[in-house]
Amino acid sequence: MIDSFQNIAVTSFPEIPKIDFKPIENKYLKVILINTFLVFVIVCLVVFFADYKGLFEFIENTIWIYVSIVLGFIFILLVKKIGFKKRKYAVRQKDISYKKGVLFRSLTTVPFNRIQHVEIDEGPISRLFDLVSLSVFTAGDSSDDLKVSGLLKEEAKQIKEFISNKIDG
Amino acid sequence: MGNTANFSQFRRQSKKGIFVIYLNILYKAFKAFWIFLFIFIQKFSQFSESTLFYIYLGVTALFIFFLIRAYLIFKNFQFKIENQHFILKKGIIKKTNTSISFDRIQNINFKQNLIQQIINVHEVNIETAGSSKAEISIKALSFKKASALKQAITIFDKSATEQAIGEVEKPLLKVGFLELIKVSLTENHLQSLLLLVAVLVGFFQQISDLFNGLGKRDILDNYISKNTSSLENSLILIVGVLFFFTIIAILSSVVRVVLKHFNLTVFVKNNALEIYQGLITKNSVILKKDKVQYITISDNPIKKKLGISFITFKQAISGKVKKKQNKIIKIVGCKNAQILAIKTLLFPDENLQKFDKNFSDSYFRNRLYLRGFLLLSILNSGLYFAFGVSHVFWVNLLLIPAFIISIELSFRKQYYLFNDEFLLIGQGTIETHKTYVPFFKVQHVKLKQTFFQARKNIADIVFQTASGKIKIPCISIEKAHKIYNYTLFKVETSQKSWM
Numbered sequence: 001m002i003d004s005f006q007n008i009a010v011t012s013f014p015e016i017p018k019i020d021f022k023p024i025e026n027k028y029l030k031v032i033l034i035n036t037f038l039v040f041v042i043v044c045l046v047v048f049f050a051d052y053k054g055l056f057e058f059i060e061n062t063i064w065i066y067v068s069i070v071l072g073f074i075f076i077l078l079v080k081k082i083g084f085k086k087r088k089y090a091v092r093q094k095d096i097s098y099k100k101g102v103l104f105r106s107l108t109t110v111p112f113n114r115i116q117h118v119e120i121d122e123g124p125i126s127r128l129f130d131l132v133s134l135s136v137f138t139a140g141d142s143s144d145d146l147k148v149s150g151l152l153k154e155e156a157k158q159i160k161e162f163i164s165n166k167i168d169g
Numbered sequence: 170m171g172n173t174a175n176f177s178q179f180r181r182q183s184k185k186g187i188f189v190i191y192l193n194i195l196y197k198a199f200k201a202f203w204i205f206l207f208i209f210i211q212k213f214s215q216f217s218e219s220t221l222f223y224i225y226l227g228v229t230a231l232f233i234f235f236l237i238r239a240y241l242i243f244k245n246f247q248f249k250i251e252n253q254h255f256i257l258k259k260g261i262i263k264k265t266n267t268s269i270s271f272d273r274i275q276n277i278n279f280k281q282n283l284i285q286q287i288i289n290v291h292e293v294n295i296e297t298a299g300s301s302k303a304e305i306s307i308k309a310l311s312f313k314k315a316s317a318l319k320q321a322i323t324i325f326d327k328s329a330t331e332q333a334i335g336e337v338e339k340p341l342l343k344v345g346f347l348e349l350i351k352v353s354l355t356e357n358h359l360q361s362l363l364l365l366v367a368v369l370v371g372f373f374q375q376i377s378d379l380f381n382g383l384g385k386r387d388i389l390d391n392y393i394s395k396n397t398s399s400l401e402n403s404l405i406l407i408v409g410v411l412f413f414f415t416i417i418a419i420l421s422s423v424v425r426v427v428l429k430h431f432n433l434t435v436f437v438k439n440n441a442l443e444i445y446q447g448l449i450t451k452n453s454v455i456l457k458k459d460k461v462q463y464i465t466i467s468d469n470p471i472k473k474k475l476g477i478s479f480i481t482f483k484q485a486i487s488g489k490v491k492k493k494q495n496k497i498i499k500i501v502g503c504k505n506a507q508i509l510a511i512k513t514l515l516f517p518d519e520n521l522q523k524f525d526k527n528f529s530d531s532y533f534r535n536r537l538y539l540r541g542f543l544l545l546s547i548l549n550s551g552l553y554f555a556f557g558v559s560h561v562f563w564v565n566l567l568l569i570p571a572f573i574i575s576i577e578l579s580f581r582k583q584y585y586l587f588n589d590e591f592l593l594i595g596q597g598t599i600e601t602h603k604t605y606v607p608f609f610k611v612q613h614v615k616l617k618q619t620f621f622q623a624r625k626n627i628a629d630i631v632f633q634t635a636s637g638k639i640k641i642p643c644i645s646i647e648k649a650h651k652i653y654n655y656t657l658f659k660v661e662t663s664q665k666s667w668m
Contacts, residue, residue, distance in 0.1 A: 094661040103620045109653070110613040111660045114667070138612040139485055139668070140635035145613065 021088035021099065027129045028150025029084050034125050036080060040073045079103065089148045091159055094166070096136065098146050110146045112166040114138045120156050132156045136163070176250040176321050179258065181243065185288050186309030191239035192284055193308070198235065204375065248307065250321055255295065257305055267305065273297050275460050275484055275668075277319045279453040286451065291315040295322075319455070341442075341510055342435040344502040349433070352479075352502045353426035354419065355471040357600065361422035362414060430501050437514060444500060454498055458515055460484050460668055462636040463606040466508060469599055477502050480511060485635035485668055516605060521593050526584040530627045533643035534580040541572045575599070585641050587652070590659075592632075594641060609663035610634050614656050616649055632656065635667065 047065060056062050083102045090097045099107040119135045126132060126149075133149035134156045151159070199206075209224070216224070241261045248257045255274070257267045276296040285292055290309035297304060310318065344352070431448035442456040461482050468478035479501040503511070512519060545568060552561040575598045584595045587608075594604045615631040622628060628649045632639045641652075 095657060101618075105618040105620075105623060107616040107653075108613060109615075109657055111657060113663075114612045114660065138633065138635075140612055140633065140637065144615075144633065144638075 019090050019092065019097070021090045021097070023085070024087050024089065024148065024150035025129075025131060025152055028126075028131055029081070031123070031125050031129055031131060031150065032080050032084065033077070036073075036076060040069075043069060087150070091162065096146060096148075096159070096163070098148050108146050110136050110138060112163055115163060115167055118160045118163050120153075120160060122153075126150070134159060176248075176318065179247040179249045181247055182307055183290050183309045183311050183314070184243075185290050186246075187239050187243045188288060189285060189290065189292075189309045190242050191236055194235045194239055195232075198231075246307075248305075250318075255305070255322060269295070269297055269305070271322055274322060275457070277322060277455055279315060279319075279451075281447075281451040283449050285309065293318060323455070340434045341437050342433070342500065342503060342507045344430065344433040346427075346431075348477075348502050349427055349430060350423065351475060352430070352472075352477060353423040355469065355475065355477075356422040356426060357469070358415070358418040358422050361425060362418035364425070365417065365421045426501065430499075433501065435500060435507075437510070440514075442511070442514070444498065456482060456484075456498060459666070461515055462610050462634045462667070463604060463639070464511075464515060465602050465604045466503075467597070467600055467602045469601065473601075476504060478508065479503060480508065483634070483636035512605070516591060516607060519588075519591050519605070521586060521588055521591060521605075524586045524588055526586050526595070527644070527648070529580070529583050529641070529643045530625070530645060532622065532625055532627050533583065534576065536643065537576045537579060541576055545569070545572060583642065585644075592639075592652075592656075594639060604639060606632065606634065606639055608656050608659035609665055610667050611656055611660055612667075614653055616653055618646075 044066075047069065050056065051062050051065070056065065079102060083100065086102060086105070087100045088098070094113070095109050095111045097107065097109040099105070116137045116139055119137070121133045121135065122131075123133070130153055131150050132153050133147055134151055135145065135147040137145050238261070242259075245261055245264070246257075246259045248255065250256070253271045255269045255271070257265075257269075259265055259267075274295055274297055276294075278294040278296065280292040280294060281290075282292075288309075289311070291312055293307040293310055293315050295305040295307075307318075428448050428450075430446045433444070433446040435445075436443040440458045442458075444452075444454045444456065446452055462485055463483050465481045465483070466478055467481065472478055479499055480503055482498040482500075484498070500511075545565070548568070549562065549565065552564065553559070555561075578598045579596070582595055582597045582601060586593050590607055590609075592606045592608060594606070596602050596604075612633045612635055615633065617629040617631060618627075622643070626646045627643050628646050629643060630641045630649045630652060641649075644652075
């Protein structure tokens, strides 16, 4: 059975550092920015409301709260902007991989023969840009399985089809 | 097998089941409403005769209602075996129809609590890897029917099952009472104490709710504050309390272990382990070899001296049922020879001894120190705010050495080694855990690096199995990549099913 194994032709081992990872769609950066901005607006509204109700009386100058929120927001935006380039995925003959992260890097690989099911999700904002996210689930605690966001709908469908064929075949 | 024919038609459980279900309902009702009972007894004299009459009438009606309910549950609970599936119909008003394919069944367990022991019926639990909803519990079956059912379900599982009923086999392991006491005395007493405290806190909350309701909150508060203020003053009392807690902790672990593992007997039967144990509630579990995802062998210094250790078996769990304790099967009090026997049964020709241990990078130690330091600072500031006196910082004289020792131990005990098929990960502080994972049981692999780890070229590698994560912290990136690739290679070429 080892003879029939063909992933990439370099060696008999599937070598992760050598495969070509594909970046996700550039449009997805806009989705991330819009989402972050929405969270920012909500946080600001909550803080403003609390301030209005006088919940921060023990702090002398409430302006510092807003300054720190804005600074935090800028920091998060920067991290997301840099981190966006690090979001890459790769589909091979027998597995799918995804890597991401600047401060906390991670690389996950799920072999097709362990996948229980595949899901395609469309977020409300992603839908405006015709983007979807593809999640695969394995057995056990699946909360930490692989999810690739920011794929074109057509491409995600193709990958899903590909994986489904592999699982059944 | 003539027995299988019996299950081709829908059938009910043993008639004694009504009684078991009835008591079960009563027990649940009592657990929910015992506070009312308490109040009732306390205020008994204040009720007028006519109110008492209505209360009795109501309670009697409730009892009769429960009896009818139990009967209906019994009447509507039907099961059969068809086409390699176990089929169950149940429900009084909302009818449910469950069908479980045999190869999805992980375990068939027998259980007997006190009442079931008295009226001589067995509870049969059918466990699957799916959600908890798919779990089936048949409350009362006679032993003959229960074993026939078990046989009928397991018979299709393996082709070569030659199981002679009634044949007395020599058990692989039998733990006597004295042995069990030894085991329980060397348990992790701190853990038992925490468990006990958790139970007591829940109990205390109920009590304080009760006092609250009766307007006697002050009494309780006074009592507690009086006790705590004297506690702060007297050192002797603190020592006394510590001593008391130690005794309680040891006692509670003894009681816990004896109740759960009394008369522990393990048999090996056609590729499965059969485990019998329990004092008040008797349990029997059949552990199929293929369903075990990984095992952990643990001991601590005292246990090592006595030559005993315990094995934990991990089976597949579903994502929703988190940390379901009863799916973790433990065999305590194993001697070396028995561990070897179990290991060879589950993982034949594993031969890991001749390989060298690989240790984590010293970054791992630094990380542990950093985390320890953070924890200490939080603890210190918490203590300071709680008591408001700087004397509490003397605690650090005890805490800091304890932290340093446990960090050094954790670092030294963290290692991994592997051969073609298996990965062995060692870890622990005072206890030592050795986890054996076959590579093909891995579901997916993950490589993790923080920014700082990336600068030092080291990474954590996390293996996700169907029963949880296993982590090797802080190894060099080249090694991590090698293991990563090898695991993928193993998983992707493996023809064996992981469950």
